[in-house]
Amino acid sequence: MVTPNEIKLFIESMKKVSTYDFSDYSEKSFTRRIEKILSDYKLTLPGLITKIQKESDFREKIVNDITVNTTELFRDPGVWQSIKYRLLPKIIDKDEINIWHAGCSTGQEIYSMAILLNEYGILERTNIFATDLNTEVINAAKTGKYVYRFNIEYLENFKQVVRQNPYNFDEYNDVPFEKYMKIDTQNDSIEMLPFLRNNVYFKRHDLVHENNVFYRKFDIILCRNVMIYFNTKLQNRLFSLFNDSLVKKGHLVLGLHETILGSEALKYIKYGNFYIKKSI
Numbered sequence: 001m002v003t004p005n006e007i008k009l010f011i012e013s014m015k016k017v018s019t020y021d022f023s024d025y026s027e028k029s030f031t032r033r034i035e036k037i038l039s040d041y042k043l044t045l046p047g048l049i050t051k052i053q054k055e056s057d058f059r060e061k062i063v064n065d066i067t068v069n070t071t072e073l074f075r076d077p078g079v080w081q082s083i084k085y086r087l088l089p090k091i092i093d094k095d096e097i098n099i100w101h102a103g104c105s106t107g108q109e110i111y112s113m114a115i116l117l118n119e120y121g122i123l124e125r126t127n128i129f130a131t132d133l134n135t136e137v138i139n140a141a142k143t144g145k146y147v148y149r150f151n152i153e154y155l156e157n158f159k160q161v162v163r164q165n166p167y168n169f170d171e172y173n174d175v176p177f178e179k180y181m182k183i184d185t186q187n188d189s190i191e192m193l194p195f196l197r198n199n200v201y202f203k204r205h206d207l208v209h210e211n212n213v214f215y216r217k218f219d220i221i222l223c224r225n226v227m228i229y230f231n232t233k234l235q236n237r238l239f240s241l242f243n244d245s246l247v248k249k250g251h252l253v254l255g256l257h258e259t260i261l262g263s264e265a266l267k268y269i270k271y272g273n274f275y276i277k278k279s280i
């Protein structure tokens with residue numbers, strides 16, 4: 001059992017030797033991550049602190065271990081169906097489209113978006129910015145290569161989102177998996193086809209203290225299942241940052257169970273699964 005004081009000590013020690021600041025992470029899940037790290041590395045908390053102070057590589061490894069990276073291709077298919085039928089049709093006529101995936105993890109979310117953009121014929125006109133704190137997951141996202149047995153059930157999500165139209169059951173688009181991915185069951189791999197990431201810019205970016213460093217405003221910002229690990233103060237900072245970073249009537253997509261509460265909510269109109277920036 002790690003005590004709240006020990007967690008504070010860890011966070012302060014991390015702040016002294018790096019730019020990482022976990023003060024506004026939700027205490028419960030952060031404590032669970034630290035306990036898991038102590039058990040995995042067979043360390044005591046003082047031992048962990050000494051190591052992160054002395055060894056920069058180990059420190060980076062621990063930062064990567066702290067983050068929770070669960071993701072899926074077309075995670076929560078209902079949300080992707082809304083993106084496909086209610087959101088993208090609003091922007092397909094634009095000359096240039098900009099999308100930011102904040103907290104993209106290993107990239108399945110980026111490839112899901114790229115597939116839908118390609119189905120609309122607008123992938124080449126879109127700049128996708130894919131950011132995360134964790135360098136390991138960004139590198140995995142860049143390869144677009146996943147273990148088949150861990151992703152097999154997500155092919156069902158592809159069928160639901162790419163092939164079926166829940167708003168019109170007569171419509172069925174028989175899009176083969178091979179159009180977007182190479183599935184090699186013998187080598188247990190699924191590899192997303194490289195053209196999907198032609199316009200993707202991958203970048204390490206820390207949502208705790210970095211702002212919109214991309215010199216543009218976005219039509220869509222996705223920050224799904226990231227803020228559940230943050231406290232209200234940090235969540236509000238991000239709702240404000242995202243509002244400033246969206247174009248007029250731009251869309252913010254959060255995780256299925258995430259909502260904007262308090263005064264930040266006044267800056268958005270909730271529309272189905274999305275938050276739309278209010279034009280003031």
Ligand SMILES: C[S@@+](CC[C@H](N)C(=O)[O-])C[C@H]1O[C@@H](n2cnc3c(N)ncnc32)[C@H](O)[C@@H]1O
Nearest residue numbers: 067070071103105132133134206207208224225
């Ligand atoms: C559970 S994953 C969500 C992945 C994807 N958005 C989805 O919904 O499937 C959360 C991601 O947030 C990232 N993250 C955590 N803290 C962050 C921070 N301060 N700045 C940027 N990304 C962060 C983690 O590294 C992790 O990849």
